[in-house]
Amino acid sequence: MLKVRKRIFFTVLIFGILFVSGCVEQKQLEKLALVTAAGYDLEKKNVIRGTVVVHQFDPMAQNITRMISTTANTSKGLRQGQNLKSNQKLVTGQMRCVIYSKELAKKGVIQLVDALNRDSTVGNMVYLTVADGSAKEIMDVDNTNTKISLGTYIYNLIKQNVESEQILSPTLQEFNHNYYDIGRDPVLPVLKVQNQDVIIKALALFKDDRYVAELGAKQHFYLKILSDRYKAGTHELGFKRSDFEKIRMKKGEHSIRDVYNKLFIDIDNINSHAKLKMIDKKTLKFMVEVKLDSRLLESTEPLDFSNPSSVKFIEKKLNLAMEKDIKGLLKYFQKLGVDPVGIGNEYKAHLRGKNLSKKEWRELYKRASFEVHVKNRIVKTGVID
Amino acid sequence: MKVNLHPRTGLLFNAYLLMFFIHKVQTGVGIVGLPRIVYLDSKHDAWISVFLAGVITGIVIWAMFIMLKQYDSADLYGIQVDMFGKWLGNLLNIIYMVYLSACFFAIFMNYIEIVQVWIFPNLPTWQLSLVLIALSVYAVQGGVRVVVGLAFLAVLGTLWLAAVLIVPMKYADSTHLFPILNVDIKHLIKGMYGSSLSMMGFELLMFFYPFIKDKKNTLLYAQIGNLYTTILFSIVTLVSIMFFAEDSLARTIWPVLSMFKIVRLPNLERFEFIAVSFWMLIIVPNMSAYLWAASKGFSRVINLKQKHGIWFIGILGWALAFFVHTRSQMNAVTDYVAKMGFVLAFCYPVMLSALVFMKKRFMRRKADNAQGS
Numbered sequence: 001m002l003k004v005r006k007r008i009f010f011t012v013l014i015f016g017i018l019f020v021s022g023c024v025e026q027k028q029l030e031k032l033a034l035v036t037a038a039g040y041d042l043e044k045k046n047v048i049r050g051t052v053v054v055h056q057f058d059p060m061a062q063n064i065t066r067m068i069s070t071t072a073n074t075s076k077g078l079r080q081g082q083n084l085k086s087n088q089k090l091v092t093g094q095m096r097c098v099i100y101s102k103e104l105a106k107k108g109v110i111q112l113v114d115a116l117n118r119d120s121t122v123g124n125m126v127y128l129t130v131a132d133g134s135a136k137e138i139m140d141v142d143n144t145n146t147k148i149s150l151g152t153y154i155y156n157l158i159k160q161n162v163e164s165e166q167i168l169s170p171t172l173q174e175f176n177h178n179y180y181d182i183g184r185d186p187v188l189p190v191l192k193v194q195n196q197d198v199i200i201k202a203l204a205l206f207k208d209d210r211y212v213a214e215l216g217a218k219q220h221f222y223l224k225i226l227s228d229r230y231k232a233g234t235h236e237l238g239f240k241r242s243d244f245e246k247i248r249m250k251k252g253e254h255s256i257r258d259v260y261n262k263l264f265i266d267i268d269n270i271n272s273h274a275k276l277k278m279i280d281k282k283t284l285k286f287m288v289e290v291k292l293d294s295r296l297l298e299s300t301e302p303l304d305f306s307n308p309s310s311v312k313f314i315e316k317k318l319n320l321a322m323e324k325d326i327k328g329l330l331k332y333f334q335k336l337g338v339d340p341v342g343i344g345n346e347y348k349a350h351l352r353g354k355n356l357s358k359k360e361w362r363e364l365y366k367r368a369s370f371e372v373h374v375k376n377r378i379v380k381t382g383v384i385d
Numbered sequence: 386m387k388v389n390l391h392p393r394t395g396l397l398f399n400a401y402l403l404m405f406f407i408h409k410v411q412t413g414v415g416i417v418g419l420p421r422i423v424y425l426d427s428k429h430d431a432w433i434s435v436f437l438a439g440v441i442t443g444i445v446i447w448a449m450f451i452m453l454k455q456y457d458s459a460d461l462y463g464i465q466v467d468m469f470g471k472w473l474g475n476l477l478n479i480i481y482m483v484y485l486s487a488c489f490f491a492i493f494m495n496y497i498e499i500v501q502v503w504i505f506p507n508l509p510t511w512q513l514s515l516v517l518i519a520l521s522v523y524a525v526q527g528g529v530r531v532v533v534g535l536a537f538l539a540v541l542g543t544l545w546l547a548a549v550l551i552v553p554m555k556y557a558d559s560t561h562l563f564p565i566l567n568v569d570i571k572h573l574i575k576g577m578y579g580s581s582l583s584m585m586g587f588e589l590l591m592f593f594y595p596f597i598k599d600k601k602n603t604l605l606y607a608q609i610g611n612l613y614t615t616i617l618f619s620i621v622t623l624v625s626i627m628f629f630a631e632d633s634l635a636r637t638i639w640p641v642l643s644m645f646k647i648v649r650l651p652n653l654e655r656f657e658f659i660a661v662s663f664w665m666l667i668i669v670p671n672m673s674a675y676l677w678a679a680s681k682g683f684s685r686v687i688n689l690k691q692k693h694g695i696w697f698i699g700i701l702g703w704a705l706a707f708f709v710h711t712r713s714q715m716n717a718v719t720d721y722v723a724k725m726g727f728v729l730a731f732c733y734p735v736m737l738s739a740l741v742f743m744k745k746r747f748m749r750r751k752a753d754n755a756q757g758s
Binding site (some may be wrong): 013093094120124125176177178179180181182184342345346348349351352 | 502504516519558560567632633636643654657
């Protein structure tokens with residue numbers, strides 16, 4: 001008897017639990033508007049303009065994406081305003097990228113990034129970007145013919161380039177990591193509208209959360225090498241033609257190419273290993289050691305690759321050119337006072353019994369000097385010699 | 386009250402299950418926030434603090450075993466009465482019962498807070514607490530074997546979560562770890578103190594001891610469980626230090642869940658939802674273990690039935706949940722439990738075991754003398 005009562009009791013209890021669990025807020029896909037991209041502009045002092053591109057699931061509608069733009073003081077204030085303009089509830093779980101206008105980025109973006117961090121519905125793999133002009137301009141791009149939402153387009157644009165090792169990954173996680181690290185600064189891609197298309201124009205160097213300068217594609221290759229975590233992608237180097245006279249193929253009809261008056265060599269970096277070491281703590285001397293295994297993709301001159309000594313010769317030339325470029329890049333960073341490579345982290349790793357503040361590091365950074373060693377190894381030269 | 390407890394053979398469980406049980410009761414909600422709490426004190430050497438705290442836990446477990454070995458088959462409730470007499474002993478017993486119930490309360494409240502922050506912001510506390518308490522009451526009704534078995538299953542079910550840590554390792558920056566041992570001893574010890582909340586749970590050994598079948602193996606298996614916990618916690622802390630930037634680890638309330646945010650599966654964008662849901666599997670055995678130990682006090686100390694104790698604590702915990710609303714209140718509760726735990730799980734058992742050991746030796750010598758003369 002008691003057993004039966006017990007059983008009934010627990011059955012009721014479990015059913016109760018089942019029904020109670022249905023009480024949380026429901027989210028039906030048809031009633032939601034998924035924000036795929038969000039952009040922020042500085043409208044005037046204290047006021048930001050927020051623009052979102054939303055993806056809607058409406059079987060009746062032709063256009064599945066919509067742009068909503070409002071102004072407010074904070075990003076969550078913007079969300080309220082945007083909701084007033086939307087027939088469906090805006091949710092940020094599918095947000096793929098966030099765009100800050102350059103003007104805003106120059107003043108600092110951490111207050112907006114902080115709002116993203118605080119929000120548990122926003123993933124950590126959201127891409128952060130900087131707009132060359134205003135963010136609204138980018139979100140305004142008419143992409144009816146691409147048939148995909150702008151957020152997804154920008155996401156694919158960046159993802160494709162990150163995966164093919166062209167740019168550094170600009171996720172929220174990496175921005176946070178580099179921003180909150182004392183000896184490191186974040187880097188984000190700069191987007192631009194060109195012929196009704198969104199393109200990656202350059203890379204933005206940040207000092208803390210403030211945009212400082214842009215870095216072109218060429219230097220970007222070196223930054224990627226120095227960041228160590230990835231392969232560095234393809235790179236093009238120019239040399240004086242006369243330097244290579246020695247190993248040029250002289251025989252044959254096909255040896256005359258006069259389109260360029262310089263020699264260009266393209267290498268594809270298969271493997272790179274960069275080591276940053278502090279040699280002297282007092283004088284702040286750092287040594288950068290880069291080892292590269294690369295494929296030769298293209299050479300504008302018919303060079304003689306069959307001879308091992310000429311490959312050595314090219315390697316040596318590449319080493320010298322790269323050493324110069326890397327040194328120049330490090331000097332450039334130093335002049336700007338930005339540290340995207342993480343030299344401060346290396347310094348801090350050797351600092352015993354003291355705490356380093358960001359300000360102290362900026363002061364010390366000015367005095368740092370660098371020694372660069374590059375070791376190239378051309379492992380393949382393609383299907384022809 | 387009888388000092389020794391002799392349960393039926395049908396109620397006993399094998400000592401090897403302690404391996405899983407000790408690990409499970411240690412790994413609860415504490416681990417989710419552990420890296421940050423320790424980091425606040427011992428900075429980038431937090432993982433050393435965690436490891437040392439684990440070593441100390443091992444020593445405390447050893448001390449407990451020494452104490453328990455002096456008796457035939459006693460639990461802490463019996464030992465305290467034997468040592469301090471009926472009144473003082475039972476007072477201490479009631480303190481322990483309050484502490485165990487408070488742990489029970491803190492575990493599910495912390496978990497509910499995580500669910501509310503991460504998945505359902507609008508979920509009322511009482512609904513989820515009802516579900517969790519009902520589950521653990523149901524488990525404890527089944528007796529000690531169900532409680533231990535649940536812990537065993539939960540360990541098997543959540544073992545894979547540790548493997549997920551490989552993903553954040555890709556974003557790790559090893560320079561954060563250097564220079565090793567940069568903080569002074571004081572901060573290192575503070576960090577160890579900070580990790581005591583997460584290490585807690587092993588004190589339940591003192592309550593489950595009479596139910597172990599092969600008691601001579603207790604120490605070995607309990608230590609294996611604790612070793613696994615220590616290694617796991619140290620690795621989690623190590624990965625967190627490398628994964629997060631210095632200041633952001635200090636700001637992230639649940640670093641382990643934030644690390645899970647990075648995991649992205651092709652058709653599952655947000656892995657942390659799975660992780661938070663799976664955490665319930667980690668929580669429920671913990672809750673039921675504490676609930677069992679606390680309610681056991683009802684039959685041991687106050688001459689009531691354990692069954693009534695289960696319901697009493699369950700309903701009381703559910704009712705108390707209505708009084709906690711904000712994060713700061715929750716923090717205060719957790720801190721209070723952590724402080725109690727530090728005294729009642731770490732310090733006091735060592736003292737007690739020293740006392741028990743001395744008393745038993747004294748008695749033996751007296752007995753020897755009596756025989757000799």
